[in-house]
Amino acid sequence: MKNVVVLLLILSGFNTTSQVLRKRTVKLMGSRFDITIVAADSLSAERHIDLVIAEVTRIENLISDWKADSQISLVNKNAGIAPVRVDPEVLALTERALHFSKITDGAFDISFAAMDRIWKFDGSMTKMPSSETIKKSVEKVGYQNIVLDRGNSTIFLKRKGMKIGFGALGEGYATDRCRDMMLAKGIKAGIVNGSGDMSTWGKQPGGRDWAVGITNPLHKDTVFAVVPLRQSAVVTSGSYEKFVVFNGKRYSHIINPSTGYPATGVSSVTVFGPSAETANGFSTSLMVLGKETGLKLIKKYPQYTYIMITDEGQVFSSSSLDMKKYSLLGREK
Incomplete structure (x- = not known):
C-alpha cells in the first residue's frame, strides 16, 4: 500500500573518529532493506549487519502471510474454524494493530489482506467499478471480527475467508526491533530502512545527523525538503x-x-517519531482519512510529527517542525 518517497541522505564529511560505516542492501519481507551500521571496524559492522538480517528473517517467518508455515498463515x-495459538510477540503486534484500527475507525485494518483486488493501477482500468462490486470487495474485511485471547495467546478470525496481514507495518516493527537490538549490543549509530520504513539512531561518522530528502509528489524528480533525523523513525506513504x-x-x-474506495485528496504523508511501526x-491512515480528519487525529499524539502534501500541492506540517528551515518549496502551511 505504500510508495516510498523518502531518500536517505548520507552526507560526506571529514571523519575525525575511528568509526567506519558499512551499508548492505538485501531483499527481506518481499521488499528492499537497506542496512547501515557504524562500528569500530569493518568486520564488526558487517557482523552486525548479519545479525540484523537474521532478526528480520526471524520476524518474517513469524508474521508473513505468504509463507505457508508462518503463524499468521x-x-x-x-x-471461521478455530483459534490459533501464536507467540506472545505476534499477539502483541496484532493487538497494537487492532488499537490502530480502533483509533482510525477502520482506516487502518490488518484484515485488509482479504480484500478483492478490483482496482488496477497499471493503466488497464477504463471505468470505475460499480458500487456493488466495491462493496463486495471488502465484505471479508473487518477488524471487529478478530478475537484475541491473551490468556491462551490465540488469534481467531470469526468469518471464513478472512485474512490478516501486516505488510508495511511488519516492516516498521522489524526496523524498530533491529534498532533496539543494535543499541543493546553497543552499536551506537545506524539505520535500518525497510522499503521506506526507517529506524535511525546516533549520528554519522564525523558527527553529522542522518537526514532524509522527501520527494516532491508533484515533481517526483525533485526533493521537497531535507529533514535531519535524531534518534528517530520516519515513514512516508x-x-x-x-x-x-x-x-x-x-x-x-x-x-x-x-469502504473499498481509493483514498483521495492527499498525495503524500511523512510521519516522524520514536517508532517506525507506529509512524x-x-x-x-492519514492518506485514507484525508486532510481534516487525518490532521485532527495525529495532533492528539505529539510524539509524532508530520508533513502532508495534498493533491493541490498544499503543504501542512507540525508546528514543531521548522519547515522554513527544511523546505525547498517555501509553501508550508
Whole structure:
C-alpha cells in the first residue's frame, strides 16, 4: 500500500573518529532493506549487519502471510474454524494493530489482506467499478471480527475467508526491533530502512545527523525538503506514482479498507517519531482519512510529527517542525 518517497541522505564529511560505516542492501519481507551500521571496524559492522538480517528473517517467518508455515498463515487457514495459538510477540503486534484500527475507525485494518483486488493501477482500468462490486470487495474485511485471547495467546478470525496481514507495518516493527537490538549490543549509530520504513539512531561518522530528502509528489524528480533525523523513525506513504483518474477525480492506490474506495485528496504523508511501526500506521491512515480528519487525529499524539502534501500541492506540517528551515518549496502551511 505504500510508495516510498523518502531518500536517505548520507552526507560526506571529514571523519575525525575511528568509526567506519558499512551499508548492505538485501531483499527481506518481499521488499528492499537497506542496512547501515557504524562500528569500530569493518568486520564488526558487517557482523552486525548479519545479525540484523537474521532478526528480520526471524520476524518474517513469524508474521508473513505468504509463507505457508508462518503463524499468521495458520491463523488465516483457520478463519471461521478455530483459534490459533501464536507467540506472545505476534499477539502483541496484532493487538497494537487492532488499537490502530480502533483509533482510525477502520482506516487502518490488518484484515485488509482479504480484500478483492478490483482496482488496477497499471493503466488497464477504463471505468470505475460499480458500487456493488466495491462493496463486495471488502465484505471479508473487518477488524471487529478478530478475537484475541491473551490468556491462551490465540488469534481467531470469526468469518471464513478472512485474512490478516501486516505488510508495511511488519516492516516498521522489524526496523524498530533491529534498532533496539543494535543499541543493546553497543552499536551506537545506524539505520535500518525497510522499503521506506526507517529506524535511525546516533549520528554519522564525523558527527553529522542522518537526514532524509522527501520527494516532491508533484515533481517526483525533485526533493521537497531535507529533514535531519535524531534518534528517530520516519515513514512516508504516497500515491503520486500509482493512481487512476475518472471524471477528473484522482484515485490513489491506497484503498480505504472500510469502504473499498481509493483514498483521495492527499498525495503524500511523512510521519516522524520514536517508532517506525507506529509512524507507518499513522502515514497510511492519514492518506485514507484525508486532510481534516487525518490532521485532527495525529495532533492528539505529539510524539509524532508530520508533513502532508495534498493533491493541490498544499503543504501542512507540525508546528514543531521548522519547515522554513527544511523546505525547498517555501509553501508550508
